[in-house]
Amino acid sequence: MLSLNHFLxxxxxxxxxGLYGALSRRNAVAILMCIELMFNAVNITLVAFARFLAPxxxxxxxxxxxxxxxxxxxxxxxxxxxxxxxxxxxxxxxIYRTRRTISVEDVDLMKW
Amino acid sequence: MNLNLLLPEISLCVLAVVLIVIDLLLxxxxxxxxxxxxxxxxxxxAVFTLSLAGVQQVSFSGALVVDQVSVFFKLLFLIAAALxxxxxxxxxxxxxxxxxxxxxxxxxxxxxxxxxASTRELISIYIALEFTSITLYVLAASxxxxxxxSEAGLKxxxxxxxxxxxxxxxxxxTFGLTGSTVLNDIASALAQRGISAAAVLxxxxxxxGFGFKIATVPFHMWAPDVYEGAPTPITAFLSVASKAAxxxxxxxxxxTAFEPAEKTWLPLFMVxxxxxxxxxxxxxxxxTNIKRMLAYSSIAHAGYVLTGLAAATAGATSGMLxxxxxxxxxxxxxxxxxxxxxGQVGSDQIEDYNxxxxxxxxxxxxxxxxxLSLAGVxxxxxxxxxxxxxxxVFDAAAKNSGLYYLVVIALLNSAVSIFYYLRVVKAMYxxxxxxxxxxxxxxxLRVALSAAVAGVLIVGIYPTPVMQAASVAAQVLFx
Amino acid sequence: MNDPIIAIAFFVLAAVLxxxxxxxxxxxxxxxxxxxxxxxxxxxxxxxxLLNAEFLAAVQILIYAGAVMILLLFAIMLTQRANTPMSNxxxxxxxxxxxxxxxxxxxxxxxxxxxxxxxxxxxxxxxxTEVLGKALFDYYVLPFEIASVLLLVAMIGAIVIARED
Numbered sequence: 001m002l003s004l005n006h007f008l009x010x011x012x013x014x015x016x017x018g019l020y021g022a023l024s025r026r027n028a029v030a031i032l033m034c035i036e037l038m039f040n041a042v043n044i045t046l047v048a049f050a051r052f053l054a055p056x057x058x059x060x061x062x063x064x065x066x067x068x069x070x071x072x073x074x075x076x077x078x079x080x081x082x083x084x085x086x087x088x089x090x091x092x093x094x095i096y097r098t099r100r101t102i103s104v105e106d107v108d109l110m111k112w
Numbered sequence: 113m114n115l116n117l118l119l120p121e122i123s124l125c126v127l128a129v130v131l132i133v134i135d136l137l138l139x140x141x142x143x144x145x146x147x148x149x150x151x152x153x154x155x156x157x158a159v160f161t162l163s164l165a166g167v168q169q170v171s172f173s174g175a176l177v178v179d180q181v182s183v184f185f186k187l188l189f190l191i192a193a194a195l196x197x198x199x200x201x202x203x204x205x206x207x208x209x210x211x212x213x214x215x216x217x218x219x220x221x222x223x224x225x226x227x228x229a230s231t232r233e234l235i236s237i238y239i240a241l242e243f244t245s246i247t248l249y250v251l252a253a254s255x256x257x258x259x260x261x262s263e264a265g266l267k268x269x270x271x272x273x274x275x276x277x278x279x280x281x282x283x284x285x286t287f288g289l290t291g292s293t294v295l296n297d298i299a300s301a302l303a304q305r306g307i308s309a310a311a312v313l314x315x316x317x318x319x320x321g322f323g324f325k326i327a328t329v330p331f332h333m334w335a336p337d338v339y340e341g342a343p344t345p346i347t348a349f350l351s352v353a354s355k356a357a358x359x360x361x362x363x364x365x366x367x368t369a370f371e372p373a374e375k376t377w378l379p380l381f382m383v384x385x386x387x388x389x390x391x392x393x394x395x396x397x398x399x400t401n402i403k404r405m406l407a408y409s410s411i412a413h414a415g416y417v418l419t420g421l422a423a424a425t426a427g428a429t430s431g432m433l434x435x436x437x438x439x440x441x442x443x444x445x446x447x448x449x450x451x452x453x454x455g456q457v458g459s460d461q462i463e464d465y466n467x468x469x470x471x472x473x474x475x476x477x478x479x480x481x482x483x484l485s486l487a488g489v490x491x492x493x494x495x496x497x498x499x500x501x502x503x504x505v506f507d508a509a510a511k512n513s514g515l516y517y518l519v520v521i522a523l524l525n526s527a528v529s530i531f532y533y534l535r536v537v538k539a540m541y542x543x544x545x546x547x548x549x550x551x552x553x554x555x556x557l558r559v560a561l562s563a564a565v566a567g568v569l570i571v572g573i574y575p576t577p578v579m580q581a582a583s584v585a586a587q588v589l590f591x
Numbered sequence: 592m593n594d595p596i597i598a599i600a601f602f603v604l605a606a607v608l609x610x611x612x613x614x615x616x617x618x619x620x621x622x623x624x625x626x627x628x629x630x631x632x633x634x635x636x637x638x639x640x641l642l643n644a645e646f647l648a649a650v651q652i653l654i655y656a657g658a659v660m661i662l663l664l665f666a667i668m669l670t671q672r673a674n675t676p677m678s679n680x681x682x683x684x685x686x687x688x689x690x691x692x693x694x695x696x697x698x699x700x701x702x703x704x705x706x707x708x709x710x711x712x713x714x715x716x717x718x719x720t721e722v723l724g725k726a727l728f729d730y731y732v733l734p735f736e737i738a739s740v741l742l743l744v745a746m747i748g749a750i751v752i753a754r755e756d
Binding site: 001002003004005006007009010014015016017018019021023026027032033034036043048051052053054055065067075078079081082083085086087089090092093096097 | 601609612615616621624631635638642654659667681684689695696700703704722723744752755
Binding site for chain 3: 113125132172173175176210213216217220223224227231233235236238239240242243246247249250253254262265288289291308309310313
């Protein structure tokens, strides 16, 4: 009943929602949250591939089985997303200290 | 697993950590020694990189490759890092930048770029790219209590994260279609199964992610803002090394993994190249701030380099490598001169460059040489590399007639660009000076500028060794 | 995957995930958005369990619903001014953003549903934590080491930027 396409479609919907939010929000923290949604969409896609792809799909040179590759990729994406969030929020705090606002349109020394 | 292949990267990371530890032990006021340690320490990765010249080896389960291409790029990054560190001595002292962390992060970023030039597997590529990017976000925001710098860091991070979302989606689709993350396996799987619509989609998403790194249209909008707000040595670093690292990835991914889909991406890059150089040049004309002008000019140069990818021959690839090296030296020189001026004049506005040749003749001459080289005037490096690249693209036009138009567009663009580069030269040499008081430039900046200008002239007058190295390297990517 | 209970679980989780994701991008109070984001993260962990990726589900809860959420909430609380109910409004490009996102979705949905993926006939055994750990230190030791330096850099960077003088 459930097939790979269900999960891929779910990932596509979530990716688009995140993309819309990232492009349309004004608050820097909100933009960061929407980008996290996009990363989660990618992760669902990757884990779904890991679950459904045939083992034979793994080509000759890469030694790890395809199910492992998908999940390992996801682990790295989560790692990077957390690091990026930490740095992003540090910058947000720094801006707030000098400017008292973190809205990307209020901040207008340079054109956005 | 062969750790020797990673020695340049490892030594850079060790050097960075050592710097942070020394920083803790140094009393306040003695911190400027950190810059010298970082600069001298670069000798280690340089020696290790040179010792890898001629090696052709794959390691770490196919994730890492050391070949002529990666060595070429690694040396380019080291040259850029050395000049950036040298030009930061004066800058970090003037502005409130934490020196230990600053130099350490520059070294980490260099290490990340080297990894970008050496990885051949999607997961490693992604991690190397993010390693470099996160380091650069921090560096862009590293001037303390400076709203413009923090804002540059935030914009860079938000747009960078957005683009890596697109990149990841593309990588996920490519992995799903081919069942592998190793570039060569992706190529054989694509060749075997044909290019489906999903493969094209994956390719486009990946191109979008890389397009952000090299600042091509329509992913260029971050560049002017970030270039203007970031510390100027970091702006220089971003405009040359980060861009070159992006090109290293583009070359490896598209010429290896997506080689079977060449018919799809050749027209894509052709259009991107034409639009990118045209937009960059025409918007650059309107700029009044020299950092923003050079930001748009660097977008235009990314467009010129992309013409090589639209041709996708060994000759054109070799042209891209030579062009990137010439552009690195030239643009670094221009930015070093800007650092020298803004330190004295306190402004980056082009109108404030009026009459500077009488106040600082040596630095003005250096900036003029670099700007003329960017414009492609002989005998500078910018001229010979443009000729070399465009001639190679022209050669490839026999099998793809669209390239004739591309070369014509590139030449017209080069002609347009002369206008805005010369405007600055004209202001410096013929503009009325506000005062006649002569400017004092820090010794380190003079050394850095002389080195960059010497490089520009040497490559411009005797380019043969660089061209030979580049063409040997380019052959690697075409088996 | 043929068990009807799993199918029901999928659709319930999908509803929770998509509604909370929409709430994240639509609500005007950023504190509410953040709370719905936590719900979205937890429901993604649910999908990982459906896909037999238990380790990832645990990581998702710990890192995303735990660490990243705390970071986000800290940032919100430390930077919030009086006007919290209007703290997450849209910018002037919201219309364009909607068009771009809708276009991306239509293209993705069309292409993904038309593609024939190399799916296996039988259910594939999914790697357990031990297999993943071995793979990380075996095939993926290079990205693993880069990730460790990346985390070091992120830590140094966050301190450099956020530190008060």
